[in-house]
Amino acid sequence: MRRAFQRTQAQLPRFSSALRRSGVSRQLALQSDWLLDLKDIKQGSLPSATRAIHHSLRLTQNIAAAKAEANTDAPTNASEKSLITKFHELETQEIVHRNVVKTLTQDMGLSDMTEVQTKTINQALSGNDIIAQAKTGTGKTLAFLLPILQNILNVDPSLAQRSGGRRGPRTTADDIRALIISPTRELAEQIAAEAKKLVRNTGVIVQTAVGGTQKSAGLRNIQHQGCHILVGTPGRLKDIFSDPRAGVQAPDLSALVFDEADRLLDQGFWPEIQEIMRLLPTPAECDRQTMMFSATVPRGVVDLVRSTLKPGFDFVRCVRDDEEPTHARVPQKVVTFPGLEQQVPALVELCTRCIKEGPEKGRPFKAIVYCNSTAEATLVSDILRNLATPGAERNDAFGSLRAPHPWSRDVRLLEIHAKLSQAQRTQAAESFRHAQSGILLSSDVTARGMDFPNVTHVIQMGTPPSREQYIHRLGRTARAGKEGEGWLFLHNFEAREARSRLGGLPLQKDESLTCSTVNVENALKDPESPVAMVRAAMKKIPKATLHKSYLAMFGVYQWIRDKQALAYALQDLAIKGWGLTQTPSVPPGIAQRLGFSRVEGVRLGHDDLEPDSSFGGGSRGGSSYGRSGGFGDRRSSRSGFGDDRGPRSSRSYDGGNQHRQGRPGQQRGQYSHNAF
Numbered sequence: 108m109r110r111a112f113q114r115t116q117a118q119l120p121r122f123s124s125a126l127r128r129s130g131v132s133r134q135l136a137l138q139s140d141w142l143l144d145l146k147d148i149k150q151g152s153l154p155s156a157t158r159a160i161h162h163s164l165r166l167t168q169n170i171a172a173a174k175a176e177a178n179t180d181a182p183t184n185a186s187e188k189s190l191i192t193k194f195h196e197l198e199t200q201e202i203v204h205r206n207v208v209k210t211l212t213q214d215m216g217l218s219d220m221t222e223v224q225t226k227t228i229n230q231a232l233s234g235n236d237i238i239a240q241a242k243t244g245t246g247k248t249l250a251f252l253l254p255i256l257q258n259i260l261n262v263d264p265s266l267a268q269r270s271g272g273r274r275g276p277r278t279t280a281d282d283i284r285a286l287i288i289s290p291t292r293e294l295a296e297q298i299a300a301e302a303k304k305l306v307r308n309t310g311v312i313v314q315t316a317v318g319g320t321q322k323s324a325g326l327r328n329i330q331h332q333g334c335h336i337l338v339g340t341p342g343r344l345k346d347i348f349s350d351p352r353a354g355v356q357a358p359d360l361s362a363l364v365f366d367e368a369d370r371l372l373d374q375g376f377w378p379e380i381q382e383i384m385r386l387l388p389t390p391a392e393c394d395r396q397t398m399m400f401s402a403t404v405p406r407g408v409v410d411l412v413r414s415t416l417k418p419g420f421d422f423v424r425c426v427r428d429d430e431e432p433t434h435a436r437v438p439q440k441v442v443t444f445p446g447l448e449q450q451v452p453a454l455v456e457l458c459t460r461c462i463k464e465g466p467e468k469g470r471p472f473k474a475i476v477y478c479n480s481t482a483e484a485t486l487v488s489d490i491l492r493n494l495a496t497p498g499a500e501r502n503d504a505f506g507s508l509r510a511p512h513p514w515s516r517d518v519r520l521l522e523i524h525a526k527l528s529q530a531q532r533t534q535a536a537e538s539f540r541h542a543q544s545g546i547l548l549s550s551d552v553t554a555r556g557m558d559f560p561n562v563t564h565v566i567q568m569g570t571p572p573s574r575e576q577y578i579h580r581l582g583r584t585a586r587a588g589k590e591g592e593g594w595l596f597l598h599n600f601e602a603r604e605a606r607s608r609l610g611g612l613p614l615q616k617d618e619s620l621t622c623s624t625v626n627v628e629n630a631l632k633d634p635e636s637p638v639a640m641v642r643a644a645m646k647k648i649p650k651a652t653l654h655k656s657y658l659a660m661f662g663v664y665q666w667i668r669d670k671q672a673l674a675y676a677l678q679d680l681a682i683k684g685w686g687l688t689q690t691p692s693v694p695p696g697i698a699q700r701l702g703f704s705r706v707e708g709v710r711l712g713h714d715d716l717e718p719d720s721s722f723g724g725g726s727r728g729g730s731s732y733g734r735s736g737g738f739g740d741r742r743s744s745r746s747g748f749g750d751d752r753g754p755r756s757s758r759s760y761d762g763g764n765q766h767r768q769g770r771p772g773q774q775r776g777q778y779s780h781n782a783f
């Protein structure tokens with residue numbers, strides 16, 4: 108009986124959206140007919156059903172009124188005047204339970220909704236399927252959490268009280284009402300933390316299911332404490348729902364949310380998402396609301412969205428067609444370099460400058476540096492850490508150091524990437540979240556959705572994997588109305604590709620960093636220069652770390668057709684930048700697979716990766732192909748960022764054959780400095 112009632116109540120959202128489409132005047136009649144038809148309802152349950160209808164009706168009236176004002180059929184174009192824009196109004200209009208509104212306004216200190224919240228909370232509370240696109244950092248998380256929570260309370264009002272659902276007999280592993288899927292573990296944990304804040308004055312229980320943690324411990328929590336809202340990553344959720352021994356099902360699931368929807372619907376995750384959906388009750392068995400949120404919704408995913416959402420879904424766009432989904436107030440600067448070896452010194456120069464400026468600007472420097480490989484993130488992190496004065500003490504269990512020189516003692520150095528355990532990643536995220544000032548070296552695991560407060564700078568090392576990823580990374584700064592700036596470091600040979608991936612974005616060329624033009628060999632003579640400091644810091648880096656970074660670069664730059672230019676650039680990085688006497692070797696199998704087996708400057712061989720191995724003491728079995736030490740001319744011009752001419756390198760280096768003979772007059776690395 109109870110289940111039949113709950114199922115009937117779960118139909119409310121669909122009922123309500125049907126009502127919305129049919130017009131306000133017919134709604135009362137329809138709703139009362141429907142109420143009379145609820146033959147299964149127990150006498151005592153009628154009040155809650157009536158309340159639920161009341162909520163639904165009030166919302167449909169608001170939306171219809173807004174529609175009428177806007178004189179349009181499209182609810183998303185409705186005048187915002189009639190939609191609720193302040194959180195406290197949700198209580199005065201009896202749409203959201205006072206306990207939840209109290210949490211929002213008193214505990215979380217929120218008053219006005221953001222645009223995406225105004226446009227989606229009203230719609231989502233009435234049960235519509237939604238896809239919403241809004242800029243990073245504009246409060247999308249709350250835009251789906253709040254309607255999910257209130258819709259759960261509509262179905263079971265006893266959960267509105269703190270003690271209502273706690274450990275009671277009605278809280279079981281089968282009670283999952285909402286499933287929120289996120290592409291990364293960190294983001295799932297962050298959403299769960301936000302959800303736990305929101306439900307704190309209710310009896311609703313939130314659990315997480317993320318990879319890298321003990322599955323059995325998570326399951327125990329779900330089974331013993333119960334679960335109404337489950338937040339997880341695709342792999343672990345699939346694991347749990349497909350494991351009959353786990354005993355976790357969601358027969359009454361009424362809400363499914365895809366956060367960072369475009370990422371979840373892309374090739375990487377789509378098979379797992381399909382599998383999860385196959386394991387959930389079908390919409391015929393249990394009507395559910397699906398909501399998708401992201402800052403980026405590329406055209407490619409729109410068809411998938413259509414096949415996943417109910418017909419008539421709302422597409423809420425808070426980004427205009429003619430507008431880029433990055434914040435206009437975020438200055439975005441690009442620096443191009445003739446050599447990869449200049450980039451880390453330039454990073455040190457930039458950080459040093461910003462740390463000094465912090466007090467003047469009233470904002471301590473807090474930056475995320477995105478690297479395109481885990482190996483690079485580890486290397487850069489090690490270099491920055493080694494800039495600390497000798498004897499600096501480790502200050503937490505995960506090796507985070509304070510960096511007293513040349514930076515303030517209070518700059519935390521942290522890293523997050525796939526090579527760390529989940530516990531280390533979570534700890535680092537937590538430390539960075541609470542750090543007043545710090546530098547986080549990160550791979551793309553933090554690029555989407557992570558809400559680290561007061562990040563002043565996002566620095567991207569190398570061409571980002573895609574336009575979407577650039578936007579999401581940049582979105583870690585300038586959140587919730589704050590200021591921030593973005594920096595992009597590119598080698599000249601990346602400029603053309605970067606321009607094609609990021610065309611139209613408001614990137615401005617920056618020439619303020621002396622390290623972008625410095626002659627590395629000359630700069631080494633000045634021990635105070637960032638180049639010399641980085642070189643000194645390099646001395647403490649194990650050779651195995653360098654070797655891994657070198658090899659990883661071939662993967663990062665796989666898309667570069669000019670293999671020769673890349674080989675030369677990496678050779679310069681290893682010798683001029685890292686101070687090695689020859690390039691690390693590349694196993695012939697790998698070199699062949701990547702198309703570098705006959706490219707000058709690539710040394711084929713099998714040097715081991717032991718920490719004490721040396722690249723400087725001879726070839727150790729590596730056969731050098733072409734020169735390994737001397738450097739040819741490096742030409743660069745500075746014609747101004749935005750120059751549309753593209754790289755000027757010869758594209759004839761197409762496999763290396765010509766290099767064997769050497770091509771008279773051919774120059775190495777002829778890329779325009781400012782060809783972005």
Ligand SMILES: Nc1ncnc2c1ncn2[C@@H]1O[C@H](COP(=O)(O)OP(=O)(O)OP(=O)(O)O)[C@@H](O)[C@H]1O
Pocket residue numbers: 217218219220221224241242243244245246247248249401402555556557558582583586587
């Ligand atoms: N109405 C509001 N008023 C003020 N701050 C808010 C409001 N809603 C959310 N916030 C705060 O704004 C910050 C960003 O919110 P959130 O992480 O949900 O953004 P997002 O749009 O999901 O970003 P991303 O696209 O990066 O995932 C959070 O710190 C959140 O607490």
